[in-house]
Amino acid sequence: MIARDLHNKLVDTLQHFPAVALLGPRQVGKTTLALEIGHSRNSLYLDLESEQDRAKMAQPEFYLSDHQDKLVIIDEVHRAPGLFPVLRGLIDRSRRAGRKNGQYLLLGSASLDLLKQSGETLAGRIAYLELTPFTVLETPEFPSDELWVRGGFPDSLLADSSAESLRWRQNFIRTYLERDIPQFGPRIAAETLRRFWIMLAHNQSGLLNSSQFARNLGVDVKTVNSYIDLLVDLLLVRRLTPWHSNIGKRLVKAPKVYVRDSGLLHALLTIPDKEALLSHPVVGQSWEGFVIENILGSVSDDVQACFYRTAGGGEVDLLLSWPNGNLWAVEIKRSVTPKLERGFHSACTDLNPSRKYVVYPGSERYRMALDAEAISLIDMVRELNDIGE
Template structure:
């Protein structure tokens, strides 16, 4: 089964000679490149023998792998062989000095901590970054339902092989990627507390972040929680959504909200092992809101839409789930978005008075629902199924 990836359009555009494709493990990076570049020479640094050869003699490895010709060359999980980066730099620079066509390198990586360091040191001015997330609603299309979105999330393997046990898949994912690749590389020693923090953060997806409270419950300092959250953000597993505030009003909540970028992964960390009880639980609403945030981030990273995301909440309880600022042709436009886990009898969402005073440019609100049809609920408010979000935002951006 093949899913058309929205990022493919961005990857097909002109860029610097080294394309760096980053994203969490098993989100589909290698599959996407193999689809786009079927003739590429391929080196997987997950292979210990290839890794050792890359460290000992990277020039010989590239020469014997097809890099001497015009074929694209893929260095999969290249951060595990740091010596490769200086050799890639040498080859790009040599082609530029000679006036030859630049070699085409594709570098993938799941561990941003390792990859960023090597790219900064060796490939500045030679590499373009691209970010791939797990499958979004628009990419899954008819292959997924609400239960899939919230329970399976967007990991391609869980759709290609539906017979897989979802809970077991995510348990393995935590052990192999989150604990081994991320935590171990960053020197996290308190794995039990780290794992507990993951669950506490997931239980609060869509909520205001209180690192001190989470730290107290996990048995670590709030500062430690913030550092671990930095790791999750850096590796595209979590996202801190900052509040909108144009002035220093004391009425506006100042702390960010925390979201996971894959609703299914968040549901697993919350402890759900089947979809049916999840869908009727109190957590389902915030997981759907998590799904909406993930779609907005994917529009930024996969389709290159110039969106700036924030939220609005006052200490008196006035709020808007998401504020979307679109900058085009030197002008900013604003849209409010509410996530609602309902289809029928959805009521219009008025723009809070406090937000109208702060941001008079905001005139429209979309209420995103898991299904149904698009309808106008009031002069300024529309109900819209989440499956139409990508199309409608692109239309809005082009209007």
Template sequence: MYPRHLQPQLDAALSDTPVVLVNGARQTGKSTLVAAAAAARGMRYLTLDDRVMLAAARGDPAGFVAGLGGPVVIDEVQRAPGIFLELKAAVDRDRQPGRFLLTGSANVMLLPAVADSLAGRMEVLSLLPLSSAELAGHPGFNRADWLFDGKLGDLPMPPCDRAALSGRLLAGGFPEALARASPARRGAWFENYLQAILQRDVRELASIEQLTELPELLQLLAERSAGLLNFAEVSRGVGLPQSTLKRYFALLEMLFLVERLPAWDRNPGKRLVKAPKVFVRDTGLLAHLRELSASSLDAMPGLPGALVETFVLDELRKHLAFSSRGLGLSHYRTQGGNEVDFILESRSGARLVGIEVKASATVDGRDFKGLRHLKESEPSFSRGIVLYCGRELVPFAADLFAVPLSMWWAAPPGQPSPLSTP
């Protein structure tokens, strides 16, 4: 079992919160993490993947919850959303911490009835695919916080070797895919994974038998990963009315297959592009959809920028999931063409950090154009960072830095060097 970023948060939540939900895509390690927590606390473990258990939860939610007894784990809770109201009633009668530990492979918080029923009674934790730091055995050091206001010189970083980065991009972070012995076997895993989600989970959430356009839509979104999301353009590309397209897109979001990154818009006086960006979640899945391989990447003059940008988003999300600072994440683009790939911002908006991603091994002053614009126009600007596949952390100004992408798997100060690349 890999050490996970989320472990301390899970332990803390179970100590003071009646209902804890560990939410995330299928095959991210939720059941493994939760089963260990259950065993340590003597909790009963139930899964709604069991047909008999699912029939009971759906057929009589009140009776099902009433018969649970002591502290219990309910795995794959999204399969019986009717039990959430009964969990609320049970918690209102007895608010003992750690009564219910739930897992969900669909974002149940996007279902209004669920979000409303357990407001103030449930803590939601996100378990994403494995981060580079988890794979390296260093889950405790939060690199999003470090980028935001850490001492950049304090993290000794190995060189960002292109072959090592390519391997990480192609592998992604799903534990089962990483365990496969060859790229071909890993590709078979991704194909089966997609088929299982699109054939079973979509039908359950949408209550319809066939959504034949969904694979084509996901494929089209993969080609646009890290680009602006334009529903009118996507509608034409996939041949769907926008109303249907938006419904299907919401399903893909609910199943953690795609994500939209909002545009930064705190300055009403600027002419800003307000469209979100779209990303396929997990670079291994994205590489599979785009039919990328080690040989095809080697043949390219540089690594695909969209793939590297998706990798950085993945890593930021994984670290923000256990950050205590409440940092916001967005992208920045003006109608005049100035852009920054990512903005990290404090909850109050008093401080922001711009992050630009470069797939190359070199950086020059031109790569800081968007960051310099942000610095000159936003008083809350704190620092700007260009992440690149290089060897050294290089200052380009007192508050502008080029930082190797190897920061995501570098060992924190005083700890052993990271494990080898998958």
């Protein structure tokens, strides 16, 4: 079994909060990680997709009161929206009795849904962590591009063949569209949402043009934005915001959008393997999204991420803004001989970043200019990970 980098952070967070919500898409490994932690202590696992476990929780206050000496792991917690006020009362009662933290580990497949339900009810009592698909730091034993091509969902990455991996991802997409997504909002025709998801895949790393999507789908802009919001909330799509600052430049205001897992991106575009990907027009944009997901999975929550683009052509693929005010400019190139372009130099003149990197698929780290380095993705995330420790 592949060890997850989030393991130690989750254990530590449980020591400091009565409740921890572990968020992530379905099949990303939340249950496996939770049970691994639960095996090392007195714990109880409840799956709210199980009729038997839902029956146990018909009167949650009575049932959970009998297990306050355990770490209670509640899977698919979004199925019980009325549970959070109950948890608040139980947590407060335990606090008054002098009991320790680490009482509840809540697993959910959507971010905003849980935040809405628990944000006020459990304020000061709950911490949120996101489990992403596997990252390059977690899978050093795999060929360098296999994680990129197949994506980081465990069953996809560990499949016996490329065909089996693609088949798993296609079934995953179908299940989300037909069974899972209807749980989280108004009924949306699965075929319409599939078409929209595929459009997003073709637009990988592009600026969000809601009006164009609306025309292509035959719906209004408000509906398109609700689709985007839903896929973002389900942690399947990333909306990367543009840099906003009064620097006397005309800045692009639309966000960029990415299908977060590269394997799902390739499945949506029916790209079966590396050879097909390398000859596909989306190859550069796919690599960009893959790099961004790995980088953002290695920085702390207080680091702000955005992109920079001006009407005059200045552009940085990823801008990391640190709490101390420092900026890191990260350019992403799918070339073993990357070159710094005029737009990057122009943007750096505007922004004056403290560090400049070009992430590329090679392994050698070297200086490209006086203050800019070419760096591999694995070295980049290791550096970020070391800072966060």
